Amino acid sequence: MKKLITLLVLMSVKTFSQNYAVSEIPEELKKDANYVVRNNSSEYIIKAENNIELKKKIIISILSKAGEGGSYVYIPYDKYSKISDIKIRVLDENGKQIKTYSKSDLNDVSQSDDSYLYSDDRALRMRIIHPVYPYTIETSYTERSSDTVFLPVLQPYMDENVSVENWSVEFKNESGIKLRKKITEASFGKAEISESGNTLRAAYKNLPVYRDENYSPDQRVVVSKVEFALDRACLKGICGDFSNWNSFANWYKGLLDPVSVITPEIQQEINALNLTGTVSEKVQKIYQYMQSKTRYVFVAIGIGGWQPMPADEVRKKGYGDCKALTNYMRVLLKAAGIPSYYSVIYSDKTAKIFDKDFPKMDGNHVILCVPTENGNIWLENTSQKIAFNHLSYGTMDRNVIMVKDDSAELIDTPKSLSENNKEVLRIKANISADNTLDIASSFNFSGGMYDMFLPLISLSPTEQKDALKRRYDYLQFSSIDLTNLTNDRNDAKINFDLNFKANNYSKSLGSDIYFRAIPFLDSDFHLESTDRKLPIEIPFGFTDDYEIEYTIPDTHKFAETLAPVKIDSEFGSFSMEFINQDKKLLVKRKFMLKKGTFPADKVSDYINFRKKTNKVDHTKILITKL
Numbered sequence: 001m002k003k004l005i006t007l008l009v010l011m012s013v014k015t016f017s018q019n020y021a022v023s024e025i026p027e028e029l030k031k032d033a034n035y036v037v038r039n040n041s042s043e044y045i046i047k048a049e050n051n052i053e054l055k056k057k058i059i060i061s062i063l064s065k066a067g068e069g070g071s072y073v074y075i076p077y078d079k080y081s082k083i084s085d086i087k088i089r090v091l092d093e094n095g096k097q098i099k100t101y102s103k104s105d106l107n108d109v110s111q112s113d114d115s116y117l118y119s120d121d122r123a124l125r126m127r128i129i130h131p132v133y134p135y136t137i138e139t140s141y142t143e144r145s146s147d148t149v150f151l152p153v154l155q156p157y158m159d160e161n162v163s164v165e166n167w168s169v170e171f172k173n174e175s176g177i178k179l180r181k182k183i184t185e186a187s188f189g190k191a192e193i194s195e196s197g198n199t200l201r202a203a204y205k206n207l208p209v210y211r212d213e214n215y216s217p218d219q220r221v222v223v224s225k226v227e228f229a230l231d232r233a234c235l236k237g238i239c240g241d242f243s244n245w246n247s248f249a250n251w252y253k254g255l256l257d258p259v260s261v262i263t264p265e266i267q268q269e270i271n272a273l274n275l276t277g278t279v280s281e282k283v284q285k286i287y288q289y290m291q292s293k294t295r296y297v298f299v300a301i302g303i304g305g306w307q308p309m310p311a312d313e314v315r316k317k318g319y320g321d322c323k324a325l326t327n328y329m330r331v332l333l334k335a336a337g338i339p340s341y342y343s344v345i346y347s348d349k350t351a352k353i354f355d356k357d358f359p360k361m362d363g364n365h366v367i368l369c370v371p372t373e374n375g376n377i378w379l380e381n382t383s384q385k386i387a388f389n390h391l392s393y394g395t396m397d398r399n400v401i402m403v404k405d406d407s408a409e410l411i412d413t414p415k416s417l418s419e420n421n422k423e424v425l426r427i428k429a430n431i432s433a434d435n436t437l438d439i440a441s442s443f444n445f446s447g448g449m450y451d452m453f454l455p456l457i458s459l460s461p462t463e464q465k466d467a468l469k470r471r472y473d474y475l476q477f478s479s480i481d482l483t484n485l486t487n488d489r490n491d492a493k494i495n496f497d498l499n500f501k502a503n504n505y506s507k508s509l510g511s512d513i514y515f516r517a518i519p520f521l522d523s524d525f526h527l528e529s530t531d532r533k534l535p536i537e538i539p540f541g542f543t544d545d546y547e548i549e550y551t552i553p554d555t556h557k558f559a560e561t562l563a564p565v566k567i568d569s570e571f572g573s574f575s576m577e578f579i580n581q582d583k584k585l586l587v588k589r590k591f592m593l594k595k596g597t598f599p600a601d602k603v604s605d606y607i608n609f610r611k612k613t614n615k616v617d618h619t620k621i622l623i624t625k626l
Contacts, residue, residue, distance in 0.1 A: 019095030022061050022134045029163040032209045035060050035067030037162060038136065042152055042169045049177055050234040054143040061136040069159055073106065073139050075124040080236055081145035083124065090128060091136040098135075101126070149233040149242070149361045154202050155225035156189055157210045168203035171228070178231040178243070182358045187534065189224040202226045214527045215606075216534035217597060218350035229360035235306060245359045245401065249408030256342060256403065259310040260327060262335045266315055270335040279372045282336060284388045287379055288489065290329050295319050296382040306361075325381040326366045333370065340370040340379075343400035345413070349539045351398040356410050367395060369402055369411070378413060385457050387492035393421070393448040393540050397595075418541030418572070418592050421448035427548040431515060431623070433555060436478075437505035439519065445494045448540055453494045457487045468498065472520060475502040511625035513556060517576070517587050518546065518617045525610050532600045538571070541595030548587040556623040558585060565616050569609040571598070576616050585621065 020038050029036055038059040045053045060070045077083050088101035106124040128137050156167040173179045179200060183191055189204045204224070216222065231243040240251030273289060275282045297319040308323035311331040320328060326342060333340045346352035347365035354362065370377040377389045386392075396416040402409045424444040429437060445453045456464055465480050478501045485496040506515035552558070564577035572593040579586040591613060598606065 020059055020061065020091055020136050020138070021095035022063070022093040022136070024095075025061060025165065026206065028208055029165060029206065030063065031163075032161055032211070033063060033067075033163045034159075034161040035062045035070035037070075037156070037158065037164045037167060039165065040156075040167045044151075044169070044171045046148065046171060046173045046175045046177070046179070046230070048175050049148055049230070049232045049239050050146045050237070051175075052145055052148050054145070055140070056143065057138070057140040059136060059138045061134055062130075063134045065133065066161070067133075070162070071128045071130075071137060073101075073124075073126050073128065073137070075106070075139075075141055075143075076121065077123065077143065078121050080147050081143055083141055083143050085140070085142040086124070087138075087140045088128075089138040090130055091138065092132070093134045093136075095136065099130075101128075146237065147235055148230055149235040151228040151230065153225055153227050154191065154204070155220060155223055156204045156207055157219060157223055160212050161209055163209045164204060164207040166203060166205050167207075168201065169226075169228075170199065170201040173198045173200070175230075177233075180229050180231070180358065182227040182229075182355065184225050184227070186224045187222050191224060191226050193226070211533075213529075213532055213534045215536050215538065217537040218348065220352075221350050222534055227358065227360065229358070233361075235361070242359055242361070245356070245408040245410065246406070248359050248361075248401070249403050250406065252342075252344075252403045252408075253405065255307040256327065259308050260331050260334070261310070261312065262331060263312045263315075266312060266331060267335050269315065270332060273336075275336055279338060279370075280374065280377060280389075283333065283338060283370050283372070283377055283379075284490075286332050286336060286338075287329065287388055290325070290332060290381070291384045291386075293318055294325055294328070295384060296325065297321065322366045322382050326368050326379075329368055329379060329381050338370065340368050341402045341404055343367050343369045343402045345395055345398065345400045347392075347394045349394065350537065354399050354401055354410055363401065365395065367391065367400065367413075369400070376411075383454075385454055385487060385489075387450065387487075387489040390450070390492040392451045396448075416448055416541065416595060418543050418594055420446065421540065421542040422446050423449050423542065423544050425520065425544070425546045425548075427519065427546070428551070429519065429548055430551045431506050431513065431553065433513070433553045435504050435506045435508060435513070437475075437502045437515070437519065438500075439502070440497070440499045442497050443495065446492060447542075449542055450492045450494055454487070456485070456494070456496075474521065475500075475519065476504055477501070478503050509622075512559070512622060513552075514620045514622045516617075517548075517578075517619040517621055518589060519548070520546075521617055525614070527603070527607055527610070530604045530607065532603045535600055536598045536603055536606055538593060538595055538597075541572075541593050543593075544589065544591040546587070546589040548589075550585045550587070550621070552583055552585075552623050554583070556625055557583075559622040559624045562619065562621070567609070567612050567616075569605070570594075570602075571596075571606055571609050574613045574616065576619070578621075589617075 025036050038061055039057060041057045043055040062070050073088055075083055086103040089097050090099040092098050106126045109123055109125055152169055154169045156164045171179060189207055192203045194201045233242050241247035273285055275285060298321045308327040309320055311328045314320040314324050314328040330340050330342055344363035345365050345367055346363050368379040368381060378391050380386050380391055391413055393416050396413050399410050399412050402411055427439055427441040429439045456467060464482050469477055480500040483497045487494055506513050558580055561580055562578040567574040574591045576589045
């Protein structure tokens with residue numbers, strides 16, 4: 001009996017110790033933390049392919065005002081899920097309850113923003129305001145849903161300067177359907193996995209503060225994760241087999257077929273185009289027709305925002321999101337007798353690759369692939385301005401899930417090559433005795449550099465000038481004139497001429513004058529610290545090809561002949577040469593930066609490479625009075 005009493009006392013003490021007093025946080029988790037995730041636990045009961053229950057608990061200790069980002073309660077839901085048993089408690093630093101909230105205290109809001117036209121997704125939300133730090137917020141609720149296709153990805157960290165005591169997920173699988181898992185180890189975190197019977201549990205514990213670093217990969221690549229998927233699952237009442245990519249394609253085809261009808265009106269659209277020529281020429285004509293009559297608007301209604309709106313609705317309304325516009329383009333091609341494939345992709349700075357051995361619902365964007373006798377044509381359908389057969393750098397160098405009639409194929413999108421992502425700049429520059437720089441220049445952008453300047457096309461002439469003034473804000477413009485701006489939608493090139501005057505570009509040194517060799521500088525590089533933990537990612541490789549012809553006053557001459565410079569590195573290459581031509585000086589500059597991910601111990605080498613190139617760009621040219 002005494003043993004039983006002792007056990008009950010110990011259990012009571014253990015229960016009391018879960019009051020989340022801030023003093024119980026290990027010191028190593030407090031270091032540099034704005035708030036600490038004490039517990040983020042998700043307990044799922046999978047009852048059937050269309051029946052899942054979640055018990056969620058999130059406990060966050062906010063240590064200072066800088067941690068107020070963790071003070072928001074946010075519970076997403078839609079019409080296929082039901083939220084109940086919401087309990088919110090605010091605890092002081094000793095873990096003592098000081099306030100409670102319930103469902104009635106939360107605001108019921110749409111998850112959409114100004115970029116959405118329609119959305120079925122909603123959320124219950126509020127911000128907890130407490131003036132005394134530290135304090136703790138405990139949120140718990142139950143969710144019942146018929147959606148089982150999107151099981152959670154267990155991946156800790158919510159923000160920078162956040163540490164984690166416990167982050168876990170548990171599945172009790174009563175459905176008899178196979179539950180798969182995939183563990184991806186990375187720099188941060190190691191999952192603890194336990195399995196017993198029909199229960200699977202995974203957790204991350206005692207993770208110190210995560211700190212992002214300049215030029216590091218996306219957080220989701222750096223932090224370890226565990227993914228889960230069911231072999232059979234449902235989305236908004238549409239159920240299917242997800243055990244392999246081909247069965248996934250059959251499920252997805254079931255979403256596409258009902259919205260892909262070639263109506264008489266769509267057929268008339270195609271007939272009116274009087275298509276002739278090669279397949280590529282026909283596709284281009286249809287694509288640019290589609291661009292001319294549609295615009296992008298995000299729509300997240302229907303089957304979880306995953307089923308496109310009907311193609312004929314896009315025809316009538318003239319708008320749609322990436323799914324709708326891509327499917328409309330696919331149906332137009334189908335009406336012309338040209339097969340094409342709806343392709344799901346993950347579009348982001350850091351590429352996310354679909355795993356051929358782990359089929360699951362994923363992706364955040366859709367593009368179209370059109371096979372031809374000369375290779376695949378890739379179409380980005382959300383822009384009215386983008387060139388034909390051109391993908392942005394956010395959709396290159398990765399794979400897509402290509403949905404075919406009876407199968408799915410994982411294929412790669414084109415490579416983004418530094419030599420194709422070019423900025424070609426030709427400048428004629430006059431240096432005046434009054435330190436004014438007078439420039440006539442022509443710019444040409446292609447490949448991924450085309451994407452960088454494509455937004456310029458949609459601006460008014462005044463906005464275009466203002467954008468260039470901001471980009472080159474280190475030049476003191478007294479006048480600026482942008483002309484001949486063209487968007488070559490056949491070859492993905494943007495060209496324009498930029499003529500301007502800038503004050504005080506050159507500096508007087510007695511009767512002599514000096515000025516910087518390169519008027520247009522790459523000012524985007526900011527990396528100093530060599531104390532680094534994360535890899536270095538160069539997400540975009542490019543090539544600069546500059547030629548600047550300087551003309552100086554008749555009253556001056558070049559003081560010296562400058563030696564050429566050449567720098568080679570694993571990160572890229574750089575060269576500059578100076579060619580004297582009496583009163584003129586021709587400066588030729590080429591800079592190539594390679595795309596890639598490099599280990600953290602290479603940071604000093606990378607900084608040195610960029611500093612060397614930057615120093616040469618700032619070479620001072622001296623002209624002396626005759």
